[in-house]
Amino acid sequence: MQVSxxxxxxxxxSLAGTPxxxxxxxxxxxxMNILRAKVIPKDEGRLVLELSGExxxxxxxxxxxxxxxxxxxxxxxxxxLDEESCxxxxxxxxxxxxxxxxxxPETWKLEFNREKCVLCEQCVDICPMGAxxxxx
Amino acid sequence: MKSFDEIxxxxxxxxxxxxxxxxxxxxxxxxxxxxxxEKVDVVTTATFGPMCSSGVFLNFxxxxxxxxxxxxxxxxxxxxxxxxxxxxxxxxxxxxxKEGAFYGGGHVIEELVAKKRIMLRAMGCKTDCYxxxxxxxxxxxxxxxxxxxxxxxxxxxxxxxxxxxxxxxLYTYMGSLLPRFGNVAYSTSGQLxxxxxxxxxxxxxxxxxxxxxxxxxxxxxxxxxxxxxxxKDQNGVPLGPAGTxxxxxxxxxxxxxxxxxxxIKGYGVSLFVGIGIPIPILDEAMAEAVTISDERxxxxxxxxxxxxxxxxxxxxxNYHQLRSGYIKLDDKTVPTNPVSSYAMAREIAAILKDWIxxxxxxxxxxxxxxxxxxxxxxxxxxx
Ligand code: SF4
Ligand code: SF4
Numbered sequence: 001m002q003v004s005x006x007x008x009x010x011x012x013x014s015l016a017g018t019p020x021x022x023x024x025x026x027x028x029x030x031x032m033n034i035l036r037a038k039v040i041p042k043d044e045g046r047l048v049l050e051l052s053g054e055x056x057x058x059x060x061x062x063x064x065x066x067x068x069x070x071x072x073x074x075x076x077x078x079x080x081l082d083e084e085s086c087x088x089x090x091x092x093x094x095x096x097x098x099x100x101x102x103x104x105p106e107t108w109k110l111e112f113n114r115e116k117c118v119l120c121e122q123c124v125d126i127c128p129m130g131a132x133x134x135x136x
Numbered sequence: 137m138k139s140f141d142e143i144x145x146x147x148x149x150x151x152x153x154x155x156x157x158x159x160x161x162x163x164x165x166x167x168x169x170x171x172x173x174e175k176v177d178v179v180t181t182a183t184f185g186p187m188c189s190s191g192v193f194l195n196f197x198x199x200x201x202x203x204x205x206x207x208x209x210x211x212x213x214x215x216x217x218x219x220x221x222x223x224x225x226x227x228x229x230x231x232x233x234k235e236g237a238f239y240g241g242g243h244v245i246e247e248l249v250a251k252k253r254i255m256l257r258a259m260g261c262k263t264d265c266y267x268x269x270x271x272x273x274x275x276x277x278x279x280x281x282x283x284x285x286x287x288x289x290x291x292x293x294x295x296x297x298x299x300x301x302x303x304x305x306l307y308t309y310m311g312s313l314l315p316r317f318g319n320v321a322y323s324t325s326g327q328l329x330x331x332x333x334x335x336x337x338x339x340x341x342x343x344x345x346x347x348x349x350x351x352x353x354x355x356x357x358x359x360x361x362x363x364x365x366x367x368k369d370q371n372g373v374p375l376g377p378a379g380t381x382x383x384x385x386x387x388x389x390x391x392x393x394x395x396x397x398x399x400i401k402g403y404g405v406s407l408f409v410g411i412g413i414p415i416p417i418l419d420e421a422m423a424e425a426v427t428i429s430d431e432r433x434x435x436x437x438x439x440x441x442x443x444x445x446x447x448x449x450x451x452x453x454n455y456h457q458l459r460s461g462y463i464k465l466d467d468k469t470v471p472t473n474p475v476s477s478y479a480m481a482r483e484i485a486a487i488l489k490d491w492i493x494x495x496x497x498x499x500x501x502x503x504x505x506x507x508x509x510x511x512x513x514x515x516x517x518x519x
Contacts, residue, residue, distance in 0.1 A: 087396055087408060089185070090474035091311040094319050105461070108478035126312055128186065128398035128408070 004052040006118070008073040009065065011045040020068055021047070028061035029053055048078065048119065078119055078135050081112045085131040092123040092132060140501040143177045143416050147495055152177040154492045156485040157328050157415075157426055164427035173423035178492055178499065181330040181426075182347070182412040182484035185323055185476025186309065186398050189289035189360060190407045191227040192245055192387055195281040196256065198222055199273075204266035205258040209233065210244050217258070221266060225286075228397075228407035240405025243397030245285075248277045249349070250392040283387035285349060285395075289359035291411055293331030293379035294366075294435055297322040297458060297472075299450060299465065302441035307402020311475045313440050317465055320437060320472045325481040326430045326455035330413040331379050333426045335372045337364070339415050341502025346383065347412030347488045350394040352497065353385025355413075363512040371432045372425070375452065379506065383411065394484065410480060412488035416499055430455035437465070445514060 011020070024030045030053040051058050062072055088109045092101045100116035101123055103109070123132050146152040153176050155163065160179050164172050194215070204221040208214065212234040215224040230241035244254060253274045262269050277283050299320045300306050300313035307313075310321040326332070334340045344355040358364075359380030366378035394410030417423050433455045438447040450465055457463050458472050491497035 087184070088477045088479040089408070090477070091400075094312045094314065094321060094471075094473040094475075103461075103474065105459070108474075108482070125401050128400050128406070129396060130399065 002052065003055045003058065004050055005058055006048070006050045007062070008078055009047045009049060010071045010073070011047070012069050013044055015045075015069060018068075020065065020070065021049075023064065024051070024061045028057045028064070030057055030061055079112075079114070079117055079123075080133045080135045081110075082129075082131045082133070085129045086110055086127075087129055087131075089128065092127050095122040095126050097122075137419050138177065138417065140416060140418075140499055144498045146177055147492055147498055150493075150495055152492060154178045154180065154414075154489045156482070156489055157181045157333050158482065158485070160427055161327065161429045164423070169420055169423050169427065172427060173417055173420040176417045176423065178489075179333065179415045179417060179426040180412055180485040180488040180492070181333045181415060182328055182410070182481040182488065183291055183325045183330060183476065184394070184410040184480035184484060185325075185408060186400065186406040187287060187290045187409045188229045188309065188406045190245075190285070190287035190409055191225055191241060192248070193282065193284040193286055194224050194226060196222040196224075196275060197279075197281050199268060199271055201268045202266045203258060203260035203268035203271050204263060205271075206261050207259040209255075209257045211239070211247070211255050212257075213239070213241050213244050215241075229405050231405055237404050238399055240397070240399075242405050242407035243399075245387070245407055246392050246395055246397040248283060249387060249390050249395050251276055251278065277388055284384060285353065285387045285390065286356075286382075286384045287359075287409065288382050289361060289380045290383050290409055291330050291359070291381045291413070292324070292377050293335070294329070294374050294377060294433070295323045296376045297435055297437045297453065298440050299437055299470070300441045301439045306440055307400075308440055309400060309403050309406070310440070311473070312401070317468060317470050320453075320458070320463060320465065320470050321475050322435065322455070322458045322472060323474065323476045324433075324435065324455070325476060325478055326433050326459070327428060328478070328481045328485055329433075330411070330415075331381070332373060332428060332433055334415050334422070335368070335374070335425060337379065337506040337508065338422065339418065339502070340381070340413055341505045343500050343503040344413065345497070345500045346385075346414075347410070347484055347491070348383055348385035348390065349387070349410055350391030351385055351387075351389030353383050353411075354500075355381050355502075356384045357382040358506045358510070361512060362507065362510060364506070364508045365511055369434055369452075371428065371434075373428070373433050375434065376436045381506075394480075408477075410484050412484040414488060414492060414497070414499055430459060 033050040215226040298310040366374035396408040
């Protein structure tokens with residue numbers, strides 16, 4: 001069964017310059033779509049990927065990365081909501097098509113459902129308080 | 137019938153019955169208006185949202201040698217200096233000359249309240265009594281003389297909801313309006329909204345003491361664009377933007393929790409202002425007014441896709457429907473979203489209730505009513 005999975009990879013500095021992601025394509029038959037990348041020379045690198053392929057190949061590919069020392073996170077973790085500075089105005093809920101950001105109808109406070117977030121970043125510069133940030 | 141004096145006496149004795157404008161609704165349903173009029177002394181109302189027509193008067197104290205400032209920048213945001221030597225007015229929506237729409241007067245005001253250091257740069261016009269031409273220093277709210285929040289237009293009595301018929305996303309002061317009626321944005325705190333609970337301005341007037349930005353402030357007049365003549369429905373609620381208030385308070389007493397600089401994408405900078413207004417229940421008519429609930433408060437929906445002063449209206453909708461998350465617009469189900477904070481409005485109404493219940497806050501009878509006969513004029517474009 002073909003599936004796709006979005007992940008955030010953090011590469012240790014020691015892996016800089018080694019073609020680990022290339023191996024995913026070649027050895028595990030995965031289609032790789034790079035959503036975001038940030039590599040600081042001589043420091044750790046961050047990569048947000050969408051991997052598509054057979055479920056078992058994706059799993060094997062991720063195990064390979066782990067063994068290489070790459071840490072793997074689910075994608076939603078990268079949106080950071082600063083609850084201290086959020087004023088629950090609702091501006092951000094207008095642009096979140098995934099319903100990841102919504103107002104609780106009892107408390108009228110903002111709720112962020114990470115599971116639903118696809119990191120489209122629409123909300124980031126909409127928040128008047130700068131309370132939503134992408135962690136990179 | 138109760139008078140302001142009688143209510144203040146009860147507050148002094150710690151006997152006043154104070155409820156928020158939300159809490160009084162179920163009481164009225166259960167016990168009736170008559171009982172509310174007899175038992176309840178004060179109902180608190182509140183709002184917390186972006187209010188661009190806000191700003192502060194500042195007096196920096198005199199330098200040595202003295203300067204008569206005519207161009208002033210606070211963290212690179214220009215303030216109006218056409219006043220006496222070291223007096224300025226900093227408007228909430230003034231933009232930074234360095235960072236443009238990312239930083240502005242609203243942020244400087246929030247940082248002042250938070251006691252942060254602000255960079256002051258001023259140019260002067262050299263005179264015999266003011267020889268200095270240029271000054272650069274830092275200030276905090278504690279090192280300057282007065283810091284007076286003075287907002288020429290806050291607390292709109294109802295505000296129209298916004299939608300967008302056009303083909304592209306519009307970035308407005310009502311937030312993002314998605315193309316082809318993608319959403320409806322609304323901004324009033326509905327049943328908690330101050331002027332909706334006193335639609336005839338019987339108790340809210342010039343001199344009324346209020347919660348302003350976390351401190352106490354005063355209503356000093358009607359606000360700009362005050363439009364008491366707005367059409368009203370059978371519930372006495374104006375069908376769109378109507379009355380407004382001009383408020384004033386000592387910024388030094390306020391808190392950065394209730395004055396927040398804001399950056400609204402594609403629009404600019406503003407200030408979220410928290411305001412709470414107490415309403416004394418003088419008689420049954422006031423009891424009736426404060427028990428209004430979201431189901432009975434209607435507003436109009438305007439199409440911001442038509443960039444004209446008179447935007448087409450897509451009918452009327454009540455706040456209960458708006459708050460449900462979806463409304464029907466010409467058979468289409470459209471999601472709704474607020475652009476002012478009901479949670480913060482609730483918090484402010486509760487704080488004001490505590491202040492009054494604890495005998496820390498007394499009511500002031502207006503020294504003059506707000507005008508009810510002024511007309512709102514469009515601009516006279518005559519060249
Ligand atoms: S990044 Fe996109 S999906 Fe995630 S919360 Fe923001 S708007 Fe919603
Ligand atoms: S736009 Fe920002 S402040 Fe407003 S509810 Fe969303 S995260 Fe909170």
